Amino acid sequence: MGDGTDSSNLHHPELYFHDGNFVIIAQDAAKKTDRIHFRVHQSILSKHSQVFKDMFTLPGPPVDAQEFYDGVPSVEVNDDPQDMAKFLTILYEPFTPPIAKDEPDAAFTMFGVLKLADKFMVEPLKEIIMSHIHFDWPKSLKKWDQKQEEYRARFKRQNQSPPRLWAPDPVSVIQFARFYDPTLLPLVFYQLSTLRREDIGDTREVFCDPPRTIARWNLLSPQDEICIERGRHAMMIWIMREFDIRPFEIWVCPGTHDCHLRIKVRLVEVHRRIMRNADPLEMLERLTDIDEDEGDFNDNEYWSGEMPDGICEDCDMKWKKSIPPIRARLFNSLRSFFPTG
Numbered sequence: 001m002g003d004g005t006d007s008s009n010l011h012h013p014e015l016y017f018h019d020g021n022f023v024i025i026a027q028d029a030a031k032k033t034d035r036i037h038f039r040v041h042q043s044i045l046s047k048h049s050q051v052f053k054d055m056f057t058l059p060g061p062p063v064d065a066q067e068f069y070d071g072v073p074s075v076e077v078n079d080d081p082q083d084m085a086k087f088l089t090i091l092y093e094p095f096t097p098p099i100a101k102d103e104p105d106a107a108f109t110m111f112g113v114l115k116l117a118d119k120f121m122v123e124p125l126k127e128i129i130m131s132h133i134h135f136d137w138p139k140s141l142k143k144w145d146q147k148q149e150e151y152r153a154r155f156k157r158q159n160q161s162p163p164r165l166w167a168p169d170p171v172s173v174i175q176f177a178r179f180y181d182p183t184l185l186p187l188v189f190y191q192l193s194t195l196r197r198e199d200i201g202d203t204r205e206v207f208c209d210p211p212r213t214i215a216r217w218n219l220l221s222p223q224d225e226i227c228i229e230r231g232r233h234a235m236m237i238w239i240m241r242e243f244d245i246r247p248f249e250i251w252v253c254p255g256t257h258d259c260h261l262r263i264k265v266r267l268v269e270v271h272r273r274i275m276r277n278a279d280p281l282e283m284l285e286r287l288t289d290i291d292e293d294e295g296d297f298n299d300n301e302y303w304s305g306e307m308p309d310g311i312c313e314d315c316d317m318k319w320k321k322s323i324p325p326i327r328a329r330l331f332n333s334l335r336s337f338f339p340t341g
Ligand SMILES: [Zn+2]
Pocket: 253, 254, 255, 257, 259, 311, 312, 313, 314, 315, 316
């Protein structure tokens, strides 16, 4: 657009209809964007937006005080023209879903549109964007697990170059959450705490290599970094304590085996894994899955096969049953590690 045209009169290439009867002039002053003109229809805007409807029907300023552009009424708004273009396109295209069903990056790509839908009170659009993001950051562990499964599958399918996003970038969700739903923040910060940052020499293990998602670390504030670090520390201590209390401390074997000693060995291993691993929820899930050939446990033979650590079947069962409740409590306690305030 820097081709010598007067940058104060740029018309949007698609959204400047010759029979439009209203011009929106959008420029984000803070971002120093171009000043883009959209010539659109009052009827389309009114159909979707209560704010525009009121603007066109309620008595306004006297005619000589109104702004005009190209012979029709106009209004100047301080909004990013790219967001405005996306927003208006959605209003004009009723048969195209505003967001693709498997779009992993809605909090980033649709945030500007969401703000416009909010500002101009286009409630159904707002609802679509918000529920898409809420669906990515569910309130239940079961749904969270399903999401991780979905991302793993998508990552395998997309194993290609250049890498595309296969799971939401948590950093972009922070600004969405701060504006619209702070209750998402604990899970978002948790997810950030599980991502390995090679750029700062992070050597923690991840179960999926390369790491499971891309994060726009450069958008993270220093306060957010502190929140993640502190939260992770508090969470580690919490998990250690969970394993230090019943039923592990006073393990009683229903048979006559020395299972309490073997359980102690398992606990040592659990502590080691908690410190070494990036994602406690996934690590805990794998602790109940130790008979499966997961590869990751093969280096410690007592984690795989026919109870090679000598724990009897009853105790092994009891052990496996005691892990999921800890995992569920961890998920439900995230807000105490990563406070939203
Ligand atoms: Zn036993």
